[in-house]
Amino acid sequence: MTxxxxxxxxxxxxxxxxxxxxxxxxxxxxxxxLILGTIIIWNLEKETGLATETTIGVIFAASVAIxxxxxxxxxxxxxxxxxxxxxxxxGFLVGLGIVALIVxxxxxxxxxxxxxxxxxxxAAATGINIDRINLYYLLSFSLTVILGLQFLGALLVGALxxxxxxxxxxxxxxxxxxxxxxxxxxxxSVTLGIFASVYLSISLGPTIICIAAILxxxxxxxxx
Numbered sequence: 314m315t316x317x318x319x320x321x322x323x324x325x326x327x328x329x330x331x332x333x334x335x336x337x338x339x340x341x342x343x344x345x346x347l348i349l350g351t352i353i354i355w356n357l358e359k360e361t362g363l364a365t366e367t368t369i370g371v372i373f374a375a376s377v378a379i380x381x382x383x384x385x386x387x388x389x390x391x392x393x394x395x396x397x398x399x400x401x402x403x404g405f406l407v408g409l410g411i412v413a414l415i416v417x418x419x420x421x422x423x424x425x426x427x428x429x430x431x432x433x434x435x436a437a438a439t440g441i442n443i444d445r446i447n448l449y450y451l452l453s454f455s456l457t458v459i460l461g462l463q464f465l466g467a468l469l470v471g472a473l474x475x476x477x478x479x480x481x482x483x484x485x486x487x488x489x490x491x492x493x494x495x496x497x498x499x500x501x502s503v504t505l506g507i508f509a510s511v512y513l514s515i516s517l518g519p520t521i522i523c524i525a526a527i528l529x530x531x532x533x534x535x536x537x
Contacts, residue, residue, distance in 0.1 A: 320373040321451070322458045322471040324350035326380025326392060329467060333388040340404075343462050347455045350376060355448045380467070395466035395518040404463070411456050418453050419492065426450060427488065465518040473499060476525040483532040498528055 325343035332342030350372050357368040384392050400408075419426075429436040429446045436443050454474070461470040481495030506521030513520075 320369050320471065321347070321351065321354075321454050322462075322474075323373050323380075323467050324376040325458065325462055325470075326467045327376055327383060329392040329462075330380045330382075330384030330388075333385050333392065334383060339392070340459065340463055343467070344455075344459045346376070347458060348452070351451045351455045352448075355444075355451055358447065359444050391466065393466045393468040394516065395462070395464045395469065400463060408460055411460055415453050415456055418449065422446065422449065423488065423492070465521065469518050469522050472522045473502065473525065476522070476529055477502065480525075480529050480532045483529075484535060498525070498532075502528060 325347045328342035328344065328346030329339050330342075331346075332339040354368045354372055357363065357371075361368070380392070381389070425436070425441050425446055428439065429441055429443050429450075433443055436446075457474060458470050461473050465473060477495045477499035480498040481491045481493075484494045485491035502521055502525035506517065506524045509515070509524065510517040510520045
């Protein structure tokens with residue numbers, strides 16, 4: 314499911330391409346196709362019974378193809394790797410609000426999420442609305458992707474979901490510790506990446522992911 318969340322980020326590519334094409338805010342375009350794609354994935358999963366990762370894979374392939382076709386060539390690198398727009402003060406405040414929503418959602422629904430993801434039969438037996446929880450889960454992924462889209466692009470933003478989660482998995486002994494360790498790893502990757510990018514005058518997005526990869530390597534040593 315973590316890999317599925319990474320693939321969701323590529324659904325933003327057609328929206329970014331359209332935004333570049335019509336000279337509008339790329340984040341608005343990316344967010345629009347992300348939310349639309351998430352709802353399509355949820356409906357396909359509910360109506361066809363296919364696994365979430367399968368439906369995401371189909372939408373992902375179509376999104377990448379469409380995005381590659383409509384994105385102007387001069388903007389394709391920015392769409393894939395980020396850095397296409399500086400972060401404004403208002404955008405930063407909106408981002409903080411989205412972060413708060415995601416954190417509240419995770420801690421409020423974490424038990425239902427765990428049961429639904431690991432044992433849908435048990436979740437149904439205990440009265441959990443699996444379809445609704447899955448929708449909330451996919452939307453939270455989409456919101457997380459939107460947060461990093463501006464400086465990581467459609468290609469790299471998913472790595473900021475996968476790598477901190479992998480670090481948390483190496484260090485944590487229970488679910489609560491896993492959430493904390495993953496969050497700390499993510500924040501640390503972004504913070505160190507920003508400082509390294511400014512100090513060395515290199516691209517921000519790739520720097521953040523390289524820092525995250527280094528932290529993952531250190532977590533392997535700590536695990537041993």
